[in-house]
Amino acid sequence: MTNNNKVLIEVRDLKKYFAVGRGLTLKAVDGVSFFIREGETLGLVGESGCGKSTVGRTIIGLYQATDGEVIFEGMNVAQLDKNERKNFTRKAQMIFQDPYASLNPRMTVTDIIGEGIDIHGLYHGHERQKRIYELLELVGLSREHASRFPHEFSGGQRQRIGVARALAIEPEFIVCDEPISALDVSIQAQVVNLLEDLQSNLGLTYLFIAHDLSMVKHISDRIAVMYLGAIVELAESHELYERPYHPYTQALLSAVPIPDPEIEAKKKRIILEGEVPSPVNPLPGCKFQERCRFVEDICKKEAPQLKELRPDHFVACHMVNKVNNIK
Ligand SMILES: Nc1ncnc2c1ncn2[C@@H]1O[C@H](COP(=O)(O)OP(=O)(O)OP(=O)(O)O)[C@@H](O)[C@H]1O
Numbered sequence: 001m002t003n004n005n006k007v008l009i010e011v012r013d014l015k016k017y018f019a020v021g022r023g024l025t026l027k028a029v030d031g032v033s034f035f036i037r038e039g040e041t042l043g044l045v046g047e048s049g050c051g052k053s054t055v056g057r058t059i060i061g062l063y064q065a066t067d068g069e070v071i072f073e074g075m076n077v078a079q080l081d082k083n084e085r086k087n088f089t090r091k092a093q094m095i096f097q098d099p100y101a102s103l104n105p106r107m108t109v110t111d112i113i114g115e116g117i118d119i120h121g122l123y124h125g126h127e128r129q130k131r132i133y134e135l136l137e138l139v140g141l142s143r144e145h146a147s148r149f150p151h152e153f154s155g156g157q158r159q160r161i162g163v164a165r166a167l168a169i170e171p172e173f174i175v176c177d178e179p180i181s182a183l184d185v186s187i188q189a190q191v192v193n194l195l196e197d198l199q200s201n202l203g204l205t206y207l208f209i210a211h212d213l214s215m216v217k218h219i220s221d222r223i224a225v226m227y228l229g230a231i232v233e234l235a236e237s238h239e240l241y242e243r244p245y246h247p248y249t250q251a252l253l254s255a256v257p258i259p260d261p262e263i264e265a266k267k268k269r270i271i272l273e274g275e276v277p278s279p280v281n282p283l284p285g286c287k288f289q290e291r292c293r294f295v296e297d298i299c300k301k302e303a304p305q306l307k308e309l310r311p312d313h314f315v316a317c318h319m320v321n322k323v324n325n326i327k
Contacts, residue, residue, distance in 0.1 A: 008205045009059065009092075009173055010035040014068035016051075016058045020280060027279045028054040030229035030287075031068070033306075036173075041199065041206040043220030043237065045213055045252065049276050051229045052209045053097075056175035059207070060092040061085075072173070090120050093171040097178040099158035103150040109136070109161055110146045116169040135164040140194060156187035163194065173205045180215065192219055213249075214256040217241060222312075225249045228287040229279055231306060235313040245315040247323050248272075248288050286318065294319040 016029040029051045036042045044052050057063045059070050061077065070077040072088055080088055096102035103112055113132050117123050123131045133143040139160040150158055159179060166174055176195065180188040196219060198204060210216045216223055217237060224234040225248065233246040244250045251270040258264040277283075277290050286292070286299040298318045306314040317323065 006038045007035045008038045008040075008073065009207075010069075010071040011055075011059055012069040012071065014055065014058060014070065015066045016054050016063055017066045024280050027229050027282060029058065030279070030282075032226070032229070032231055033068075034224055034231065034234060036205055036207060038172075038205055039199070039203050040221045041208050041219055043216030043223040044207055044209045044226060045216055045223060046211065046226035047276050048211055049279075050226045051279070052211075052226055053177050055226070056094060056177050056207060056209055060094055060173075060175055061089060062094070086120070090116075090169045091172045092175075093166040093169065093173070094175040094177060095159075095162050095166050095179045098182050099155055099162050100150075100182070102162055103158055103165075105150050108147050108149060109141075109164075112150075112161060113164050113168050116165065120169050122169060131168070135168055138167065138198070139164045140190075154187075155183050156190060159183060159191050160194065163191075163198070167198070167202075171204070173207075176206055176208045178209050178211065181211065188215075195219065212256065213241075213252050217256075225252065228276055228282060230287055230303075230316065231314075232288065232316050233314065234306065235310075239310070239313055243310070243313070245309055245313070245320050245324055246288075246317050247292055247294060247319075250323075286316075288317075292319075294323050 012033050014029055014032045018026045018028060020026045032055055034042060044055060046052055054063065058065050072092065075084065077088060110132050113135055114128060117128055117131060132146055136143055136145055141157065141160055150161065153161065180191050183191060199206060208216055208219055220237045222234065222236050223240050224231045225246065227248050233240065233244065233249045240249065241253065244253050251272045254268065254270040258267060272291055274291055283289060285301050286304050289295045289299045292299070296319060302318070304316040304318045306316045309315050309320065
């Protein structure tokens with residue numbers, strides 16, 4: 001959570017297309033814009049395949065953007081010189097979804113955490129080992145774990161190693177790419193709590209990616225809902241839960257279980273038919289049209305832009321008034 005208004009990272013009309021053979025183009029990210037303030041968590045939510053990971057990977061430079069800009073601490077990342085780029089790769093890190101696949105099974109915990117320290121020449125010899133012990137303790141593990149291999153740990157512990165690896169090079173910004181979805185429900189809250197504690201102690205800024213809204217509610221200050229390569233709604237977390245305007249957000253929210261069984265039983269669930277369509281040659285107009293109950297001609301012709309419906313609450317839907325009975 002943040003009281004700071006300074007923007008750390010801004011993404012402007014970001015596009016990432018992949019050539020997928022036979023002259024076809026897959027538009028994984030197709031014009032995404034947002035900013036994240038220092039110390040803030042922006043949740044990025046949407047069904048599998050809507051482009052969330054591609055956004056995360058492109059903004060930290062694992063993929064080269066097809067178009068658009070990433071501005072970090074006021075500087076356009078595409079225009080950084082060699083030294084500035086190295087500095088950026090240290091400041092912007094990623095925690096991956098699968099703690100089983102993302103750790104090299106042949107490396108000890110010390111080697112895994114030490115890799116980034118060595119690349120960036122941050123600590124050497126005794127200081128390096130001391131730093132690794134400190135990092136293990138910071139993420140709730142202990143120095144006895146340093147000489148072990150990934151297979152000796154549970155899923156939750158492996159994710160803690162992934163967090164320590166990201167923290168090793170003292171980042172300011174971390175893309176958390178579904179960091180809890182591969183974990184048991186009982187472990188998920190522990191990892192979220194750890195990420196929150198680290199954020200408040202170290203002043204970190206997060207882009208927190210998840211595929212359903214129940215996971216991001218607690219941790220996010222604001223939430224962006226993504227569908228087929230584009231953001232359809234963006235608002236403060238509590239505002240989005242109280243007043244979802246886009247029919248897609250409404251459907252996602254209706255699927256979030258409510259702890260009270262009486263309220264849960266009365267809740268109207270909006271069933272989304274089908275899956276996210278292929279991002280190869282999407283239809284012109286609104287990307288949500290194939291699954292929307294409110295489609296009219298304009299939705300098939302023009303792509304809706306994000307508009308501010310209430311203060312800091314943005315929605316991209318031509319039919320937003322009809323959907324919400326707004327006169
Ligand atoms: N390297 C790649 N080459 C070609 N297509 C890709 C590549 N990476 C992702 N895609 C495609 O881009 C689209 C968006 O994928 P992405 O992984 O970003 O979605 P996601 O929302 O993160 O999904 P998930 O929750 O399943 O990780 C998908 O259609 C995917 O198949």
